[in-house]
Amino acid sequence: MQTLIDGGSIEIRINQELRHSDINRHLSEDFWTLLLFTGCLAIAKPVGDRKYLLRIPNEEIRDTFRNRVQARFSIENRSFAAHGLKLAEAAAWGNASGMADVLAPLLRIYVSLRDTAAIAPAENCCHDFLSALFACASNRINDFQSNAESGDGCADIVFSSGNNPNRFGVVIEIRRAAHPEDMLNAVDNALKQIDERKYAECLRRMRCRKYYAYGIVFCGKECEVGGGKLREID
Structure with a gap:
């Protein structure tokens, strides 16, 4: 769209x-x-x-x-905005399972993830959906960036939360899996990519010393979220 x-x-x-x-x-x-x-x-x-x-x-x-x-995917839609705030809260507490709990019912309400007929990569639909959700949580997160240049590539989603000296960052890598049984491996690969390509480097500019990394994988109407361990920025 x-x-x-x-x-x-x-x-x-x-x-x-x-x-x-x-x-x-x-x-x-x-x-x-x-x-x-x-x-x-x-x-x-x-x-x-x-x-x-x-x-x-x-x-x-x-x-x-x-x-x-x-109107549907903005803060003006109070219901949608509330889900975005819950998702940001879960991410800010290192709660990967809580993020999955927020996303799972929304996939059936707001998006058809089979709608990937456009020439763009299949992950784009999921990426745009997550970006819309986090955009509704501006009172909980700061410095939101999509496709942010960082380290040796571009991180799908990054943002910071909290105030100094307790400011921390969040890095999210998004994947699509062809089959449900591939989802856990895809989560592990997403987290590995965050580390190998040093996606957390851009968080230094946001004055973050620590960060949470998440791999979010979509397959049809299902999602899997992994990570949530607080890490030191190298």
Whole structure:
């Protein structure tokens, strides 16, 4: 959706025989097909085998999409904002299981994680969702950064919390797993990447001496969160 709002196109396989009963299947191709058939999206060009590049046809519809997304995933949506605050609280206490408890029910309410038909990497959907949640917790966290250049790469999400001398940081690496049985290994690999690429280095600029590292892995409608041990910044 963000790609469309930014003026880009997404590659979608169209369900040319869409029926009203199909909507209950909650398939991403049916959702995008419905938007196309109702005129909310337009074909930019065909790419073969029922696949098309779709775009938002005009600025009026783009503004409507933008306003709806902002209303649903912002601090103005009190329910969504409350979940963001709970997630930030759990992260700030090193509570990985508490973070998973916040995220698990939200995956069914707010996002279809099968909606990865865009050309962008599959993790982007999860990344944007988490960023929206943490953006609602501005009274609990500071210095929020997404894709922050740090160490030998870019950390998915970093922020600080607390005041000197008790200020600490949080580093989050996000992954997608193809199968549920792969999730725990993916969490371990995410935490390993945080260490090997020295993602915590950017926290020095935030005057943090310690930090929590988390690996968050999504698979369909499930998530796994690992980490939460308070670490010293080398």
